[in-house]
Amino acid sequence: MKIAIAGKGGSGKTTIAGILARLLSQRGHEVWAIDADSNPNLGATIGVPLERVKAIRPLEAGILKEATDEKGQRTMQLALEPREVARKFGLPAGDRLTLLLMGTVDHAGEG
Amino acid sequence: MCGAHAAVRHLLGEMQEPNVITVIDMEAGLEHLSRGTDRHVDALLVVAEPYFKALETARRCVELGRELKIPRVAAVANKFRTDSDLAAVREYAAAHNIEILGEVPYEEKIQKADLTGAAPDLGERNPAAAAIEKVAVALGL
Numbered sequence: 001m002k003i004a005i006a007g008k009g010g011s012g013k014t015t016i017a018g019i020l021a022r023l024l025s026q027r028g029h030e031v032w033a034i035d036a037d038s039n040p041n042l043g044a045t046i047g048v049p050l051e052r053v054k055a056i057r058p059l060e061a062g063i064l065k066e067a068t069d070e071k072g073q074r075t076m077q078l079a080l081e082p083r084e085v086a087r088k089f090g091l092p093a094g095d096r097l098t099l100l101l102m103g104t105v106d107h108a109g110e111g
Numbered sequence: 112m113c114g115a116h117a118a119v120r121h122l123l124g125e126m127q128e129p130n131v132i133t134v135i136d137m138e139a140g141l142e143h144l145s146r147g148t149d150r151h152v153d154a155l156l157v158v159a160e161p162y163f164k165a166l167e168t169a170r171r172c173v174e175l176g177r178e179l180k181i182p183r184v185a186a187v188a189n190k191f192r193t194d195s196d197l198a199a200v201r202e203y204a205a206a207h208n209i210e211i212l213g214e215v216p217y218e219e220k221i222q223k224a225d226l227t228g229a230a231p232d233l234g235e236r237n238p239a240a241a242a243i244e245k246v247a248v249a250l251g252l
Binding site for chain 1: 123149151157168229244
């Protein structure tokens, strides 16, 4: 199951995402917490010190490969199994909880 | 289509595994929704503080989430301090046909943790954590 947490800046979005991820792992689930915010603070909310967050290698377009979907359209797929991606890029952040970072997207001037 | 955004959409779309719950803290604001970045999620939770502009943003997020055909789109009311705050959020949500999946009160301990960059204590007597746990239960998790 994949859950996206959205909201205005300052709404407490990151706090809710982090606490939800921790509670779900406490409830026995394996959780991948992905920080897709360009101002990444999810690590702090799940108890990962900033120095360790900085050392995380963000998910990058390089792990995608071109593929053809069921409709014959060209698309992109992971070149690795998702679990392998979590192991390679993620930081263990507690029992059953892995923190992943999305590569930053430069918004300025992009359409 | 912007390549960087497409890459993020594909990466988020592909990072799924049976028996693993992926929780994604999205970019603040609406852009990720208008670009369809969240298209492949099972649930979209829109966090809203109890004031009008925040609720308006939440409503637009919910509408975009529905357009993307995300199976479950709901709001989480956050940082309400009074019963009348909560009543206002409920009234707004009801008027716009928005499901509220969680009602998380303002919690001093969480705000302090946010200030210091620490992880909030989820132990006993944390009503906010208890409210977020209800969100997990409401999602069947």
